[in-house]
Amino acid sequence: MAAKPQADTIDDSSAPLIEHLAELRSRLIWSVVAFVVAMVFCFAFGDQLLDFLLHPIEDTMRSLGNPNPVMQYTAPQEYFFTLVQISMVGGFVLAFPVIGYQLWRFVAPGLYKSEQNAFLPFLISSPVLFLMGAAFAHYVVVPMAMGFFLGFADVPSLIAAYFTEGGAGSTPVEMAASQGIDIVFNGKVNETLDITLKMIIAFGLCFQLPVLLTLMGKAGLISAAALRAGRKWAVVGILVLAALVTPPDVVTQVILFTVVYALYEISVILVGRVEKKRNAELIAEGLLDPEDLEE
DSSP: OOOOOOSSSSOOOOOOHHHHHHHHHHHHHHHHHHHHHHHHHHHHHHHHHHHHTTTTHHHHHHHOOOOSSSOOOOTHHHHHHHHHHHHHHHHHHHHHHHHHHHHHHHGGSSSHHHHHHHHHHHHHHHHHHHHHHHHIIIIIIIIHHHHHHHHHHHHHHHHHHHTTTTTTSSSSHHHHHHHOOOOOOOOEHHHHHHHHHHHOOOHHHHHTEEEEEEHHHHHHHHHHHHHHHTHHHHHHHHHHHHHSSOOSOOHHHHHHHHHHHHHHHHHHHHHHHHHHHHHHHHHHHHSSSSSGGGG
16 A cells, blocks of 8 residues: 655654543533633623524514514423523534644544544534534524414414404404413513424424534545445335424424535535545555546
8 A cells, every 4th residue: 555645644643542541531621611711701681682693583572463473481490490591502503613623633643634623624524614604594494484483373363263253354364353361472582492492493403404414425435426326225214204393384394304415415516526636645655546537
């Protein structure tokens, strides 16, 4: 097997196991400190973060005719732990650059220079894609989900009113007013926030698909041909994922399926490019015969 070029060497790091464990301990301490500091910072602005996360449901409630949306909590400690939950998620997001840097500093000495240059873009693109997925969920998917759930409650009463007192000539407000019982939404802060955070995390993770598949392609664990051949299984898997992480709303599920499948196709292109570049390098080093690539 051909040796690595002299310039493409591993960083000088002949430290024994104890020194590696000590370094790992140091990296973990810095990561934990960064997380705690970021968490405390987010907790200080917990009210503003909560308002930001609940903004989609506020707009939905206003659009459905509630001029003064109100959320409630039913236990003394519920609001406090809701802010803690927000602070933990926000703290991890803010501290991720420091955590990622500490991880990189621990792993980098064991990588060749070329491997470091190849891995670093993925370390940068991963949080960017996560934020894109989180933003897509917050501004597009969550409002649609909330509109489906809250708007659905008005449908049975309006239909019943249409065939009873209201009739075809009545407005929706008059038909709703003709009912004897007014059904309103009294949402709990923690339950509503739980739905929002789950959607944000789910879409953020789904947007990691190109990074994951491209890294697997770069490691030789998967090929573009295999991804193309597995499209039908990918479609089934994405449909199952859409059914699990989204509300029972066909529109929201179709949106998630479309976005994730588009990311899958992008991953196929990226893996193809990585595979082509890797094969060219192997051919240049004499480790691969070009005839082996021909079908």
